[in-house]
Amino acid sequence: xxxMNFTRIVLKNLFSKPATRNYPAQPKxxxxxxxxxxxxxxxxCIFCGLCSKKCPTGAIxxxxxxxxxSIERFGCIxxxxxxxxxxxxxxxxxxxxxxxxxxxxxEAYVQPxxxxxxxxxxxxxxxx
Amino acid sequence: xxxxxxxxxxxxxxxxxxxIHLDLVLEDEKVIEAIPSIGFVHRGLEKLVEKKDxxxxxxxxxxxxxxxxxxxxxxxxxxxxxxxxxxxxxxxNYLRTIWCEMSRIHSHLLWLGLLAxxxxxxxxxxxxxxxxxxxxxxxxxxxxxxxxxxxNKVGGVRKDMDQEMLREFLKVFDGIEQDLKVxxxxxxxxxxxxxxxxxxxxxxxxxxxxxxxxxPFMRSSGIALDNRKLGYAAYPELDFEPIxxxxxxCYARCDVRIREIFQSIDLIRQAAAKIPxxxxxxxxxGFPQGEHFMRVxxxxxxxxxxxxxxxxxxxxxxxxxxxxxANLPGMLETLKGCQLADVPILILTxxxxxxxxxx
Ligand code: SF4
Ligand code: SF4
Numbered sequence: 001x002x003x004m005n006f007t008r009i010v011l012k013n014l015f016s017k018p019a020t021r022n023y024p025a026q027p028k029x030x031x032x033x034x035x036x037x038x039x040x041x042x043x044x045c046i047f048c049g050l051c052s053k054k055c056p057t058g059a060i061x062x063x064x065x066x067x068x069x070s071i072e073r074f075g076c077i078x079x080x081x082x083x084x085x086x087x088x089x090x091x092x093x094x095x096x097x098x099x100x101x102x103x104x105x106x107e108a109y110v111q112p113x114x115x116x117x118x119x120x121x122x123x124x125x126x127x128x
Numbered sequence: 129x130x131x132x133x134x135x136x137x138x139x140x141x142x143x144x145x146x147x148i149h150l151d152l153v154l155e156d157e158k159v160i161e162a163i164p165s166i167g168f169v170h171r172g173l174e175k176l177v178e179k180k181d182x183x184x185x186x187x188x189x190x191x192x193x194x195x196x197x198x199x200x201x202x203x204x205x206x207x208x209x210x211x212x213x214x215x216x217x218x219x220x221n222y223l224r225t226i227w228c229e230m231s232r233i234h235s236h237l238l239w240l241g242l243l244a245x246x247x248x249x250x251x252x253x254x255x256x257x258x259x260x261x262x263x264x265x266x267x268x269x270x271x272x273x274x275x276x277x278x279x280n281k282v283g284g285v286r287k288d289m290d291q292e293m294l295r296e297f298l299k300v301f302d303g304i305e306q307d308l309k310v311x312x313x314x315x316x317x318x319x320x321x322x323x324x325x326x327x328x329x330x331x332x333x334x335x336x337x338x339x340x341x342x343x344p345f346m347r348s349s350g351i352a353l354d355n356r357k358l359g360y361a362a363y364p365e366l367d368f369e370p371i372x373x374x375x376x377x378c379y380a381r382c383d384v385r386i387r388e389i390f391q392s393i394d395l396i397r398q399a400a401a402k403i404p405x406x407x408x409x410x411x412x413x414g415f416p417q418g419e420h421f422m423r424v425x426x427x428x429x430x431x432x433x434x435x436x437x438x439x440x441x442x443x444x445x446x447x448x449x450x451x452x453x454a455n456l457p458g459m460l461e462t463l464k465g466c467q468l469a470d471v472p473i474l475i476l477t478x479x480x481x482x483x484x485x486x487x
Contacts (some may be wrong), residue, residue, distance in 0.1 A: 005313045009255060019258045031265075033272035033287065056184040079187045079278045084286070093272070 009112055030095030034080045037098050042109040044090035049081035051091060070108035073098050130155045139168045146482040154468060162463040164456060166486055173447055173487045181441040182208055182416060183299045186280055192448060193484035194275050198231045198427045201280035206360060207422035208282045217407040220284035225362040229392040234263040235427035236385045241478050243382060246476050247324040255311055257305055266297050272355050273441045284409025301393050312386050325379040329462035329474040332376055342460040343429020345478045347378040348384040355425035366398045381477045415441050426451055428479045435452040452485040
């Protein structure tokens with residue numbers, strides 16, 4: 001009789017959908033809070049350096065003079081401390097997780113200087 | 129006449145993913161003595177406290193173990209909060225309690241799966257882990273991480289669970305409870321499972337007491353001690369009693385852990401019904417000065433966090449005593465006189481976590 005108990009589970013599994021996903025044909029859906037990787041909205045950054053100071057692994061480097069923000073993707077442990085401490089709220093943690101790679105890349109983001117002419121062109125376009 | 133021989137067991141072993149090494153002294157098939165050696169996965173996490181300030185160390189503390197990561201983070205934070213005299217807001221306490229119990233459920237389900245795997249019941253192992261998967265999904269939904277949660281901070285928690293999320297979780301727990309009831313029958317009544325677990329590795333009440341066993345390993349020998357009764361987080365406001373068994377064999381350990389899963393589900397229900405509105409964290413101003421011992425009940429038993437602070441942002445010392453370390457003498461005692469084939473199961477029934485023991 002006790003044997004029957006597990007047989008019932010087995011039979012149920014035989015006629016139900018698989019418990020696993022058919023990856024990668026059916027990719028994982030991430031939840032809104034999933035801490036995947038850090039993204040920066042470089043336009044809003046003021047290069048205060050708080051994120052790099054708070055980062056427990058020292059994965060972020062901020063160069064104020066060159067207006068450059070860089071992150072070692074494989075040094076980051078996805079803790080979210082930088083996101084929490086940024087005063088301009090220009091960092092966010094978004095899915096998906098970083099992809100496997102052969103090298104350890106450092107990604108750099110430079111804030112583009114807006115030339116006065118470009119600015120006025122933009123204004124012109126906005127007016128049109 | 130029987131011949132004595134020594135069989136090395138581990139640190140790499142097909143049935144036991146934990147890196148512990150034992151020299152088993154055998155007389156024919158019977159184990160006479162087991163001599164342990166540990167230290168294969170030492171990572172120096174306690175030393176790191178000199179390099180990371182006390183806020184950053186939360187992230188190190190929760191990396192001590194991948195299964196009880198929430199409670200490691202919480203134990204460390206509570207110790208620092210006690211030193212700094214911070215009162216954690218009630219909502220944060222309740223959230224911590226819910227996450228703690230979720231950790232306990234997923235740890236016990238993991239253990240049940242490993243146990244099934246150790247006695248060769250592969251499909252039972254899959255069933256247990258399938259249930260565990262739902263809990264990991266809930267963790268990801270509420271904290272953003274499946275293994276490392278990063279929701280604790282000195283003073284409270286970082287993320288909230290709203291009513292809707294809690295309701296959804298409770299529904300999932302209802303399903304898990306139903307599924308587990310069905311699976312319990314197999315774990316506790318199946319003929320083959322009984323044959324492998326009954327009367328194997330008996331630890332008497334007196335032995336458990338003398339050898340300083342902790343957690344479910346101790347409770348299944350009849351000692352009703354549970355650190356949750358010490359009253360950290362929201363446990364003083366919840367209604368529960370330590371779960372025990374008087375038998376002390378492997379079957380009793382399995383039984384106690386299964387009943388603890390049901391108890392944890394009940395505790396989550398109680399906590400979800402009582403959770404108050406309010407702040408998530410109190411501000412941690414200044415630097416800690418002083419020392420504190422914090423004791424928490426992890427899925428595997430009592431863990432102790434000792435923190436000594438000197439008034440700067442770097443702490444002097446952090447010491448963690450993990451439950452597996454306390455359970456090793458008891459385990460060695462149960463190994464004496466057992467059959468060689470039972471060794472993996474016996475080691476497994478203390479739910480060893482060697483990487484947190486060695487840190
Ligand atoms: S904390 Fe925010 S604003 Fe400051 S440097 Fe980092 S990303 Fe830029
Ligand atoms: S998520 Fe954590 S580890 Fe990664 S860059 Fe931010 S602070 Fe550093």
